[in-house]
Amino acid sequence: MNFFNRWGNFMMAGAGALAQWEIENAKSILSSRKRIMMIGLLLIPVVLGGIAFADEVAPVLPDLLGGKKSYSPAFYSLGIFLVSIAIGMGAGLITGCIGAGGGFIIAPALMSAGIKGILAVGTDLFHIFAKAIMGSVIHRKLGNVSVALAVVFLVGAIMGATAGGVINRVLYEINPVLSDAFITTVYSLMLGFLGFYALSDFLRCRKAGDGTCAHGGGKTEGADMGGMAKALQAMNIPPMVTFDQDLTPGGRSISWVFLVLSGALVGLAAGIMGVGGGFLTFPIFVYVLGVSSMTTVGTDIFQIVFTAGFASISQYAIYGFIFYTLAMGMLVGSLLGIQIGALVTKVVPGITIRGFYAMAVLAGFMNRIFALPGKLGEMDVLPISPALGSVLNDIGIWAFFIVIGGFSVWVIGTFLKNIPTLKR
Template sequence: MTLKRLTAFLVVLLCLAAEGWADESFLPDKLPILGGSKAYMPSLVTGDMFVGSIFVGLIAGLITGVIGAGGGYILTPALMSFGVRGIMAVGTDQFHLFAKGIMGTTIHRRLGNVNFGLAAWFVLGSLFGVTAGGRISRALFQHSPVLSDAVISSVYVVVLGILGFYALLDCRRERRPAAGGGGEAGFRLARWLQALPLKPRIAFDHDIVPGGRSISVYPVIFCGFVVGFVASIMGVGGGFLTFPMFVYGLGVSTFTTVGTDILQIIFTTFYSSIFQYAAHGFIFYSVSVGMLLGSLVGVQIGAMVTMMVSGSQIRAFYALTILAGFSNRLCALPRKLADLGLIALGRNTAVIIEQVGTVLFFAIVGLFSLWVLVAFFRNVKQERARFQAENGRTGGGLVAKPLSFWTGVAGVLLFSVLLAVGLMPRSDGRTLLSRADHFFNQLAKNSAYNVPAGLKRAAGFEGQFVDHGIRPRELMHPQQIVRVVSASGLTATELEDRRVRVTGALRALAEAALDDADLAFHNEGGQIRRKHGMADPDVLYCWWIVFDGLARRFVQDGKAAEANFCKFITTRVL
């Protein structure tokens, strides 16, 4: 497809989307605040959501098969474009990449190229990086869901922007005559690091370089830390960072890098998805399974296409997919910053900019997927003829590999049956997928059930009274906070400066908030709505605002015990 045709296609898509932007009903009603353990992951899964996740996984699988990258840099922006919270998109993506890693057949083909010394020290650093990145990501979310989304989007803009534009420059250099010295700067760094007289050291590339190479473990650990940190915040496997770090930074051969990278992705995404996100309820399991099913199909098609196209074409489309994720998060940033109050931007304008990024994103990745599928079907006959020639066959039936073909057909039929069973409503109206989602989420929530501990700590503040002004935050009206506090038998009034004055016993205030949190945890949102006349996530967010404001005030007053208790309520319960 020529550049002119691509441009015309994008313009048509933007024009078709303009009607939706102009309609006020197209805009979301309000910011979907997550509060309470229940809201960490919705237990309701629709058929459309699951089918959509298969489509997104198929695109990521095509990218993986053609380019070799994990596709995580496409999945997280796609999920966020569908309205999934950034932290949940990251956790879901990490879990999907881990599952795909242990199921991928490429592991068995490439495991012989793994240097286990490099992998072990690199994984050690990545585990520290994942821990740091996961804690920062959760802390940002607990402080402000909008800030969390803004930070995740900003990291995508910076990382994908640098990689994308560098990839485009690399494509331009390929079209020019060799000028010499293109990668010399990177290899100078590798030689310098390998010459550092620090022990212990790792030996590698014995089969490629006479005598092999060696390097101190400390640069390897540092690279692992950086990759793990970025991967846990972006929701990616880190392969697009590992490759340049190993090849240009550490001087490792391409073959060893590929095998070692596959191994580190398994360990990194396992630790990140299970211990940093699943244990805290930040994974949408049904969506992850759907993406896995789609990606496994896409990988097989994409891998066959790599034998039919040139390397320069693959690198060019790699650059385009990187820039697709970059443009998507870049256009989403203005709305995030406006929600935070950091920039003055109208709501309609911010949403239009965000939707432009969404259209560009899906247009680019959609065209990439279309190109892969067209290349696949266009070259099927040639590939079949090549296979028959290599195996001494002529003529024959329509199917060149009957066993592989019928195995694939059986797999498709089995998948279709399982999908139909999973989406079929039961007697209570819930599907099997929604039941599974609810079950796994309950396990994750049980690991973060801190209501009893909160009640025990609240008893220690008997006789402690509060009388402080609380400032509302992020789309929550003062009267909503007044309603929540007053419905619990406490006193709250709106002041002239729009702050809410909260007066009463600290223990009673905490017990009221903990009671609502406990109802939310046990999926009794209806009781919360009847009590307060508000949606249960909004009620819990009001309580979060109250205790966050009290914690700040207690810090100013030098009351450490009270401040720590309020911080416990906001970070561990609400």
């Protein structure tokens, strides 16, 4: 149980840090007319592609956006663009309202909508990269970035992202179903653990009923260190990287080896799952490496921009695994969803929000775990009929979209109902 709680708290802290990054990015983008205009410019190819597709002229543009020559059934249409906006909004509502990463549901949602796993991962990474560049939050946080720490960490992150991209592409070349099964398995494990921890955390908080459970989950740390961090910093394997000089006399130092290994793990997760790796950076820095939360936040923002950018372009875009139309739809939807969700937190009890987070993550888990038997059956790994596999997959899809859709309706309804209160 201690192991479960420790790692559950570890992941919740990461989810909360990732959500905070998303919220700050959204505020930064929507508070600037220049950045809003940039989104409008990015949407021009989508509009032109729709016109070209409808008129059956200039076929090259729709193909670049995700035409019928792309990885079917993900092809350009108004319907798939609207679905991407809805998926982005659902993820944004979770992020803004719950204060924990809604990006975890994007790849499962895209795969449920018929997008192949490798395309969902590449598109999600590109959407994160576009948001990070436009948000430009990094410029406001540079004072909290330890450049030496970030650069050494990024060496490992780039290697890990490369490995993750190669793994996904090799599996896809062997068998597209194998690629989907692998990504589905990774998401099932991650969402299952996080979802059951979030549920137990919600039940514990509801039983306590004393308001001690902070919104968003997970704890943060300032200058304090745990036993593991002290042990790693005590290992003198040169060169040593120094950081947190402003918080402790002389600062702290840690071997480059542990930074590179940590970066490789974050990059690998980003390359395979398409979530930018941000949900791992915060807990690894704070709990494992002993970096202060202030320095961690700035460095996390720094690494997301470069890790997501490198992975999306070098490992997916140049191989055709980016669906531009979907990425832009998710960007627009998530920006709107985050703003609405953040406002709803002002009028909804925190315990209710925690319950919805547990439901949302567990819905993602059910979606992927119910899709897995059919994929294993297609590869003759599991003795299951195609009909049964299809039924299980449909159950997972319906359960997922009913829960996420119900949550979205509740949040938007609560927002509209409380507009007078929010204005006051």
